[in-house]
Each structure stands twice: as C-alpha cells, then as structure tokens.
Amino acid sequence: MIITLKSTATEQEINDLRSKLEAQGLTIHPSQGTHYHILGLIGDTSSVDLRQIESLNSVSKVTRIQEPFKKANRKFHPDDTVVNVGGVLIGGGHFAVMAGPCSVETPEQVLETAKACKAAGATILRGGAFKPRTSPYSFQGMGPEGLELLELAKKETGLPIVSEVMDISQLQYFDNVDMLQIGARNMQNFNLLKEVGKLNKPVLLKRGLSATYEEWLMAAEYIMSEGNEQIVLCERGIRTFEPKTRNTLDVTAIPMMHELSHLPIIMDPSHAAGMSRMVRPLSLASVGGGADGLMIEVHNDPAKALCDGPQALRPDQFTSLMKEINALRTALVEATK
Numbered sequence: 607m608i609i610t611l612k613s614t615a616t617e618q619e620i621n622d623l624r625s626k627l628e629a630q631g632l633t634i635h636p637s638q639g640t641h642y643h644i645l646g647l648i649g650d651t652s653s654v655d656l657r658q659i660e661s662l663n664s665v666s667k668v669t670r671i672q673e674p675f676k677k678a679n680r681k682f683h684p685d686d687t688v689v690n691v692g693g694v695l696i697g698g699g700h701f702a703v704m705a706g707p708c709s710v711e712t713p714e715q716v717l718e719t720a721k722a723c724k725a726a727g728a729t730i731l732r733g734g735a736f737k738p739r740t741s742p743y744s745f746q747g748m749g750p751e752g753l754e755l756l757e758l759a760k761k762e763t764g765l766p767i768v769s770e771v772m773d774i775s776q777l778q779y780f781d782n783v784d785m786l787q788i789g790a791r792n793m794q795n796f797n798l799l800k801e802v803g804k805l806n807k808p809v810l811l812k813r814g815l816s817a818t819y820e821e822w823l824m825a826a827e828y829i830m831s832e833g834n835e836q837i838v839l840c841e842r843g844i845r846t847f848e849p850k851t852r853n854t855l856d857v858t859a860i861p862m863m864h865e866l867s868h869l870p871i872i873m874d875p876s877h878a879a880g881m882s883r884m885v886r887p888l889s890l891a892s893v894g895g896g897a898d899g900l901m902i903e904v905h906n907d908p909a910k911a912l913c914d915g916p917q918a919l920r921p922d923q924f925t926s927l928m929k930e931i932n933a934l935r936t937a938l939v940e941a942t943k
C-alpha cells in the first residue's frame with residue numbers, strides 16, 4: 607500500500623500517521639522528492655482501513671498494491687481448487703452441470719425433472735426449498751419439506767443436491783444437502799457467510815446483483831477465513847442498463863476470476879437472461895469461455911412452474927443442449943491437442 611501525502615502535510619501529522627501504522631505491525635518506507643512525499647507500507651495491510659487514511663487532512667491518495675483477498679487469491683495458491691460435491695468434482699479441468707427446477711413444488715415435479723436431468727447428463731440436482739422472491743406475495747418455497755423431496759430425488763437418481771439457504775436459522779435442515787447455495791441477494795449477508803464458513807460442506811457462492819469482482823471475492827474470503835475453503839463461484843448475470851433481459855451475463859468474469867482466484871467458477875445462464883431461448887447460446891458462450899460448469903433451470907412443465915417458469919428449459923430442450931455442450935467441450939479439447 608502506498609500513501610501519497612499532501613505538500614501541506616505537517617511533520618506532526620506525518621509522525622502521528624507513521625506511529626499509528628507502525629502500531630499495527632507495519633514497516634514504513636518513506637520517500638521524498640521535490641514534488642512528492644510518499645509512505646510505502648510493508649506488511650499485512652488487509653486490516654488497514656484505506657478510506658479512513660484517505661480522509662485524513664495530510665493525505666492526498668492511498669493506493670493498494672495487493673488485493674485485500676488473501677485466501678481466495680491465486681497469488682498465494684497457484685493451483686486450481688477442485689471442489690468435491692458428493693463425489694462430483696468441479697474445477698481444475700473437472701466440469702459439472704447442475705440442473706433442476708427453480709423451486710421444489712411437488713414430489714412428481716421434482717422426481718420427473720431429476721430423472722430427466724440425470725438421463726441428459728447433469729451431474730448435480732438443483733432445487734430451491736427456501737426462495738428469495740422479490741415480492742412477499744409470490745410463492746416462498748416449500749421450506750424443510752422441499753428439502754425432503756430433494757433428498758428423495760437424490761436417493762432415486764444418485765445425484766448430489768444443491769439448494770439455497772437464506773438464513774442461519776435454516777441451516778438445521780441442510781444436513782443431507784451436499785452443497786449450500788448462497789444466493790445473489792445474500793452475497794453480502796456476512797453473518798450467514800461466516801456461519802457456512804464454519805461448516806465442512808461445499809458452498810456455491812452466487813455473485814450479487816451489482817457486486818464487483820473484488821466484493822464477490824471478499825464474500826468468498828469471509829467463508830474461507832472461517833475455515834471452509836470449498837467454494838464454487840457462480841456468475842448469474844448482473845444488473846445493467848439493459849431492460850430487454852432480466853440481467854446481463856458477464857462472461858468476462860470467467861477469465862478474470864481464473865486470473866484473480868484459484869476457486870472454480872460456473873455460469874448460470876437461466877437467471878442471467880430470464881428467457882429460456884437465451885439459455886442455449888449463453889451456455890455455449892460460457893463453455894467456450896472456460897467455465898468450470900453450468901447451473902441450468904429445468905422444469906418438467908415450465909408453463910405451470912411456481913417460480914421462474916419463463917427461463918426454465920423443458921427436459922427435451924435440456925437434453926439437446928447437453929449434447930451440444932459435450933460436443934463443444936470435446937471439440938475444444940481436440941483443438942488444443
């Protein structure tokens with residue numbers, strides 16, 4: 607971290623600042639020229655409050671050299687992290703497809719959809735029992751009963767399951783769920799992040815609706831700092847100025863996250879566009895862009911879905927998309943041989 611001082615900074619102000627930083631265990635390397643005076647900070651600056659220093663009378667600018675995320679940072683962990691979800695690997699060349707309904711609705715709906723997803727080649731079953739809806743009047747999910755139905759579908763198909771937990775109080779129901787999903791709206795629910803950080807269970811961390819890459823990785827850092835390093839990032843579309851689609855899928859997040867972090871990143875084309883006809887092109891763009899997997903909403907009867915029907919694929923559409931995804935992945939491997 608580099609602190610650029612104002613030319614008007616007094617010796618007293620500079621000494622006060624230096625003592626304060628030294629008390630935090632940092633070493634200060636000052637450098638003074640005719641037109642500048644800077645302080646270089648050496649040591650762990652992750653707990654230094656950049657904005658507080660920047661607000662001082664004597665300071666003109668504070669520049670971070672290192673990213674504030676440490677455990678999620680590729681610099682300190684060059685190898686790809688491979689996350690194991692009930693035997694299914696994600697990351698480091700392992701590609702996983704999570705598929706299933708937005709929300710669990712009936713035993714028939716979950717079982718029928720789960721079987722179709724498995725037959726098409728999905729490796730993890732998704733389904734929401736606790737739903738974060740924009741309106742309090744919309745279907746809020748089946749709750750614990752929904753998780754029981756997912757467990758039944760897991761027994762029938764052998765697919766591990768991923769489901770969203772919205773609140774710490776719900777964690778008691780997730781013992782048999784293989785992966786905890788933290789939804790976009792909860793990406794900065796820091797108490798929830800810390801709590802799942804204490805568990806020995808993989809976490810799917812969705813990107814917040816308008817979160818920067820750094821905010822997203824700092825959310826991962828919250829989980830990792832409590833001990834749980836089994837995290838898969840999920841880009842699900844961000845809020846932009848474009849009203850034609852529900853969100854905008856940020857494909858740039860794939861290479862950028864691979865550069866910044868060792869954590870796997872998967873893409874959710876369903877919530878990105880909010881339209882089933884966009885799921886195919888966005889899935890293929892994600893595979894081409896190097897994603898470690900996909901999360902796709904599939905419903906046995908999308909027209910009757912209680913949540914996110916317009917973006918759900920029918921089983922036959924998902925089956926043909928899986929063929930294309932596999933063909934594209936094979937072609938990419940062949941091309942780089």
Ligand code: PEP
Pocket residue numbers: 708734738788789790791812842877
């Ligand atoms: C979901 O996966 O159904 C969901 C609510 O996702 P998001 O948090 O990305 O909106």
Ligand code: MN
Pocket residue numbers: 708709877903913914
């Ligand atoms: Mn959904």
